[in-house]
Amino acid sequence: APMVPPNLATCHPATDDETKLPVACCPPYSSATIVDFKPPSSSEPLRVRKAAHKYNSDDIAKFEAAIAAMKALPKDDPWSFGQQATIHCTFCNGAFDQVNSKNLLQIHGSWFFLPWHRYYLYFWEKILGKLIGDETFAIPFWNWDSPKGMYLPKMYQPSSSPLSDDTRNKDHYSSVIDYKYSMNDPNPSTPAQIDEVVTRNLAELDSIFKETLQLPALFMGKAQRGGEAAANAQGRNEGLHNVFHQWVGPLQKPYHNMGNFATAGKDPVFYGHHGNVDRMWDIYSKLRGQKVEFRDPDWLESSFIFYDENRQVVNVKVKDCLTPESLRYSYAPEPLAWTTIRR
Ligand code: C2O
Numbered sequence: 001a002p003m004v005p006p007n008l009a010t011c012h013p014a015t016d017d018e019t020k021l022p023v024a025c026c027p028p029y030s031s032a033t034i035v036d037f038k039p040p041s042s043s044e045p046l047r048v049r050k051a052a053h054k055y056n057s058d059d060i061a062k063f064e065a066a067i068a069a070m071k072a073l074p075k076d077d078p079w080s081f082g083q084q085a086t087i088h089c090t091f092c093n094g095a096f097d098q099v100n101s102k103n104l105l106q107i108h109g110s111w112f113f114l115p116w117h118r119y120y121l122y123f124w125e126k127i128l129g130k131l132i133g134d135e136t137f138a139i140p141f142w143n144w145d146s147p148k149g150m151y152l153p154k155m156y157q158p159s160s161s162p163l164s165d166d167t168r169n170k171d172h173y174s175s176v177i178d179y180k181y182s183m184n185d186p187n188p189s190t191p192a193q194i195d196e197v198v199t200r201n202l203a204e205l206d207s208i209f210k211e212t213l214q215l216p217a218l219f220m221g222k223a224q225r226g227g228e229a230a231a232n233a234q235g236r237n238e239g240l241h242n243v244f245h246q247w248v249g250p251l252q253k254p255y256h257n258m259g260n261f262a263t264a265g266k267d268p269v270f271y272g273h274h275g276n277v278d279r280m281w282d283i284y285s286k287l288r289g290q291k292v293e294f295r296d297p298d299w300l301e302s303s304f305i306f307y308d309e310n311r312q313v314v315n316v317k318v319k320d321c322l323t324p325e326s327l328r329y330s331y332a333p334e335p336l337a338w339t340t341i342r343r
Pocket of ligand 1: 092264
């Protein structure tokens with residue numbers, strides 16, 4: 001069966017993966033009329049998401065203004081930065097049981113990972129645009145698949161910026177990311193080491209795409225059906241994505257903000273990171289000639305709920321988000337460095 005949205009009235013404390021302590025992650029509404037999502041019409045302007053490291057000062061100012069406006073909303077407003085961050089905890093740390101099942105609702109570790117996060121960013125972007133009155137507002141993506149983008153984009157760093165997060169591991173602020181990073185690894189420092197890491201990263205991307213192109217479950221994550229327990233069967237895209245959480249997050253326990261599912265959405269760079277995760281799906285889909293990844297109604301008809309830019313709880317279906325264009329956004333083209341890598 002397809003996954004269905006939870007019964008809103010049954011929200012309960014979730015569990016922090018790290019501390020194992022209960023954490024409050026219920027949405028600020030427990031009874032809301034849920035309406036079916038209508039995908040935007042093709043006459044709506046296309047929002048073009050650009051690479052974060054290419055943002056100019058106007059782009060940065062606009063993005064900062066939108067985030068500042070979101071952060072200034074009352075804490076219990078479903079549009080507020082904190083509530084938007086909490087959505088991640090709600091569906092990642094088990095604030096709901098599934099309908100007619102004792103199993104928690106979990107959208108990581110399966111074929112739901114990419115569609116759910118696509119919608120999460122989509123509404124976040126729409127709400128931000130609404131807050132600054134700009135219908136074409138688009139969020140940045142952290143272009144970590146290109147050599148110049150393999151650094152935490154500068155605009156997220158100044159501590160005076162609404163894009164910063166004080167809990168990050170600042171030792172990584174000017175270091176290249178190693179896709180094979182594990183906690184406490186030293187930063188690559190010599191030009192030769194940096195070069196080696198960049199080449200290895202690109203080679204890793206190349207294998208991910210080559211090895212999964214005919215096998216969507218390996219890229220996207222395996223099947224999980226309505227009512228079932230979490231599949232714990234992430235795809236290669238999700239597997240790679242985890243490294244960035246750990247690399248950005250704090251070095252010391254507790255691993256909050258980017259380093260922990262329950263709090264990851266509290267760091268603005270989360271959405272830049274997931275922009276690129278989503279872009280990887282778009283690239284994958286286009287490489288496959290947009291052949292639907294799973295022709296399985298248990299995927300296509302599965303649905304999630306979000307609070308939309310009209311202050312309405314909407315029920316969205318996987319089948320309506322299969323391409324960014326169907327949600328009226330796209331990614332500004334960037335060279336795909338891994339496709340030309342020589343090893
Ligand atoms: Cu919902 Cu980066 O994880």
